[in-house]
Amino acid sequence: MKRQEFTILESTAVPLPLANIDTDQIIPARFLSATVREGFGEKLFRDWRFDGNGNPIPGFVLNRPEYRGEILITGSNFGCGSSREHAVWAITGHGFRAVVSDSFADIFMNNALNNGLLTVTVSKEFLAQLTELVNSHPTTTVRIDLPEQVISVPSSGLRSGFPVNPFRKECLIKGLDNIDYLLSMKEEILEFEKRRQP
Amino acid sequence: MSGKTLFDKIWDAHAVRSIQGGPDVLYIDRHYIHEVTSPQAFSGLRTRGVSVLRPERTVATADHNIPTVNQHLPVADPVSRSQVETLEENCHAAGITYFGMGDPGNGIVHVTGPERGYTLPGMTIVCGDSHTSTHGAFGTIAFGIGTSEVEMVLATQCLLQARPKQMRINVKGKLREGVTSKDLILYIIASLGAGGATGYFVEYAGEAVRKLSMESRMTVCNMSIEMGARGGLIAPDEVTFNWLAQIPSVSDNPEFSHLIHRWHSLRSDCGAHFGREVTFNAHEIPPMITYGTNPGKGMAIDGVIPSPGKAGPTFPASGHSTGSSYLKSLVYMGFRPGMKLLGHPIDYVFLGSCTNGRIEDLRLFAAAVAGKKRSAGVTALIVPGSQQVARQAEREGLTETLRLAGFEMRQPGCSSCLAMNEDKIPAGKYAVSTSNRNFEGRQGPGARTLLAGPLVAAAAAVTGRITDPRELNWQQ
Numbered sequence A: 001m002k003r004q005e006f007t008i009l010e011s012t013a014v015p016l017p018l019a020n021i022d023t024d025q026i027i028p029a030r031f032l033s034a035t036v037r038e039g040f041g042e043k044l045f046r047d048w049r050f051d052g053n054g055n056p057i058p059g060f061v062l063n064r065p066e067y068r069g070e071i072l073i074t075g076s077n078f079g080c081g082s083s084r085e086h087a088v089w090a091i092t093g094h095g096f097r098a099v100v101s102d103s104f105a106d107i108f109m110n111n112a113l114n115n116g117l118l119t120v121t122v123s124k125e126f127l128a129q130l131t132e133l134v135n136s137h138p139t140t141t142v143r144i145d146l147p148e149q150v151i152s153v154p155s156s157g158l159r160s161g162f163p164v165n166p167f168r169k170e171c172l173i174k175g176l177d178n179i180d181y182l183l184s185m186k187e188e189i190l191e192f193e194k195r196r197q198p
Numbered sequence B: 001m002s003g004k005t006l007f008d009k010i011w012d013a014h015a016v017r018s019i020q021g022g023p024d025v026l027y028i029d030r031h032y033i034h035e036v037t038s039p040q041a042f043s044g045l046r047t048r049g050v051s052v053l054r055p056e057r058t059v060a061t062a063d064h065n066i067p068t069v070n071q072h073l074p075v076a077d078p079v080s081r082s083q084v085e086t087l088e089e090n091c092h093a094a095g096i097t098y099f100g101m102g103d104p105g106n107g108i109v110h111v112t113g114p115e116r117g118y119t120l121p122g123m124t125i126v127c128g129d130s131h132t133s134t135h136g137a138f139g140t141i142a143f144g145i146g147t148s149e150v151e152m153v154l155a156t157q158c159l160l161q162a163r164p165k166q167m168r169i170n171v172k173g174k175l176r177e178g179v180t181s182k183d184l185i186l187y188i189i190a191s192l193g194a195g196g197a198t199g200y201f202v203e204y205a206g207e208a209v210r211k212l213s214m215e216s217r218m219t220v221c222n223m224s225i226e227m228g229a230r231g232g233l234i235a236p237d238e239v240t241f242n243w244l245a246q247i248p249s250v251s252d253n254p255e256f257s258h259l260i261h262r263w264h265s266l267r268s269d270c271g272a273h274f275g276r277e278v279t280f281n282a283h284e285i286p287p288m289i290t291y292g293t294n295p296g297k298g299m300a301i302d303g304v305i306p307s308p309g310k311a312g313p314t315f316p317a318s319g320h321s322t323g324s325s326y327l328k329s330l331v332y333m334g335f336r337p338g339m340k341l342l343g344h345p346i347d348y349v350f351l352g353s354c355t356n357g358r359i360e361d362l363r364l365f366a367a368a369v370a371g372k373k374r375s376a377g378v379t380a381l382i383v384p385g386s387q388q389v390a391r392q393a394e395r396e397g398l399t400e401t402l403r404l405a406g407f408e409m410r411q412p413g414c415s416s417c418l419a420m421n422e423d424k425i426p427a428g429k430y431a432v433s434t435s436n437r438n439f440e441g442r443q444g445p446g447a448r449t450l451l452a453g454p455l456v457a458a459a460a461a462v463t464g465r466i467t468d469p470r471e472l473n474w475q476q
Helices: A086-094 A106-114 A124-136 A166-174 A178-184 A186-195 B006-014 B039-048 B078-094 B109-115 B130-138 B147-156 B181-192 B214-227 B238-245 B256-263 B323-333 B359-369 B387-395 B398-404 B454-463
Strands: A008-011 A013-016 A071-074 A098-101 A118-121 A142-145 A150-152 A159-161 B015-018 B024-027 B030-033 B058-061 B097-099 B124-127 B141-144 B158-161 B165-172 B200-205 B231-233 B276-281 B288-290 B298-300 B348-351 B379-382 B430-433 B448-451
Touching (some): A013 A124, A086 A106, A098 A124, A106 A118, A106 A166, A106 B147, A178 A186, A178 B039, A178 B158, A186 B024, B006 B015, B006 B024, B006 B141, B006 B200, B030 B109, B039 B078, B039 B147, B058 B078, B058 B109, B078 B097, B109 B124, B109 B130, B109 B387, B124 B130, B130 B214, B130 B231, B147 B158, B181 B214, B181 B288, B181 B298, B200 B214, B214 B231, B214 B238, B214 B359, B238 B256, B348 B454, B359 B387, B359 B398, B359 B454, B387 B398, B430 B454
Parallel strands (some): A013 A071, A071 A098, B030 B058, B030 B124, B058 B097, B165 B276, B348 B430
Antiparallel strands (some): A008 A142, A142 A150, A150 A159, B015 B024, B024 B158, B288 B298
C-alpha cells in the first residue's frame, strides 16, 4: 500500500515550546474508543484547546489564528507516555506533516515514521533559535528537505542538518509501506521458524 | 569487550534479517492484544486481504475500556461496547484465544499473560501498550508498539525494529521495611528523569533486584517506559522458575525441566558491555510520592517540592524541567516549590493497574488497613488485576478484611489508571494512585494524581492525608 511521498516541505510553523508533552495531552484517553483511524485531528490537544464547557482557551497556540502551518515545533521528550498511535493520527489529522524537537520518545517516533509524519531532531540551540523566530514572526516559512536532511529558514541564515535512519528515509521518500516490505519476505520468515530451536 | 548481554542473546536469536543501514527484522514469540489498539490493525489486514499468520502466538483480553462493576451487564457506552465487540469478533474470525469481560481468565493484559504462563523466559513479546515492558521481569525482550506495528505482527509475526542501546541499572543492598519495589522504581525514575533512558533498553541487576519477588520485579519492569526506556528486563533465576512451576500449563509441559536447564543460560556474560551503567543503594530508598505531572517528578514522602531548575538534594538535575513547564505543572497540581506533602489531605485512593494490581499488592494494602477504617473523606477504588487475583484475594480472606475496613473490591480492568471507563477522578481532586502515570488529565480532566506504592496508598486511605506508612502501626 502506497502512502504520500515526503521529499521537501515548505510551510509556516506552529510553536509549542513545552517539554515532556505526553500522549495523554496529545490525545486524551476518552477519545480512544474509535475503531477507525480518522477523526482524531479535531481532538488534538483537546484539553489544552477547549475548557470543560467546550469553549476555546485563549492563548493556546492552536487557538491563535496567526499560527498555522504543517510543521509543529515543540520542546524536549515530545510524545512521551503511551504507545497510542492515535497521538500521531491526531497530529497528522490536524494537518501537520513534520514535528521538530531536540528529542522524541522512542515509541512515538516509530509510530510517527510508520505514518509518514517526519520527526526532525535538532540541537537545543537550534531549536531555541527556530522557536524564537517563529514565535515572533508567525509568517516565517520553514523548509524541511528530507533527501538533503536539512532544515532551514530561507529568509534568514538559520540552517541545520538532522539525522534520519537510511532505511526509514527511503521509505518516507518513496512512500513505501513497512508491512509490504515484511510481507515480501514471508518465505524467509517461514524458513526462520523451521530453523529455530523448538 | 567480550561477552554478550542477556538482551543481545535474546535479540540475536530472534533477528530474521539485519537490514544494511536500517532496522532488524525481529521475530515475535508472543503477541498480546486488547480492544483499544487492535481494531484498526485488523481492519488494515482485511483491506490488504491478508490473514493473521500465527493466531496461536496471539492472546487477547478486554481490559482498558471495560467497567469494573456490574460486568455481568453489557458495556453501557455504545462506542465502548462496540470496541470490545469488535475485538471479540476479530479474535473469533482469526482463531485467537480471547478472554472477554467476565471470563475467569480475564484481566489486565500484563497481569493475565504472566499468570497464565503465556510469558516465558527468552521470549520476544509485544503488545499495543507501553507497559508491555512488564514482561521483561521474566527475562524477555518485551516492549510496547503502535497499531501499525500490531498490524505488522498480525500479518507476519515480525517487526522492523532498530536495536536500542543498552543500560544496566544495578541496585545494591536491600530495601528497608515499609519500602516497596514501587518506591524503588519511582526513585530510579526521579533520579534519571522522564526522558533519562530514551534510546536504551535497561537490564536491572544487583543484590536488591535478586531479592525481589516476581510480582515486585514486574512492578519495576512495568515502569521502565516512564523514564523513556524501550523496555527493561531482569535475568531469570530460581525465583522465576519456582513462580512458573506453579502454573499447571507450564509445569505440566514434559519439556519443562529441559526448558529450565536452557533458561539458566539467560543471563549477561561477565564481560558484557553496557553503553551506560548506573548504581543505586537500596537502603537509601524511602517511600516515594510524586508531586508533578510526569513520573520523574517524585520525591521522598517527607520531602520538599523543589524549585524550578534547582537540583533537589537527592535527585540532582532530573528531567529537563524548564522553568515554565515545571511551574505550569505545579499550578495544575495546586502545589508550590518549597511545600511538603506530608499531611496534605487527599480525596481518592486507587489500588490497581498493571503496575500494582496483583495479589501481593492486595496483601500489602490489606495488612496495612486491617483493623482500621477508610477515612470518611476518601473514595477508594480497589481493582484486582485479574479474575484470578480476585479469586485468590477472596480465598485468602483479603476481600473480607478490606470490606471490614470500608473498602469494596471491584472487578478487574485498567480502571482509573487511564480512566477510559467511568472510573474517573473528578477535576481538582487529589488521588493517591498505585498506577504508573500522573500526566495532566490522565485520570480524568483536571484530576491531580500522586503516584505511590501500595503501602503509601493504604496509609493515605485510612488517614485521609499523605502519610508515611512507616508511621502507621501494621503487621507485615
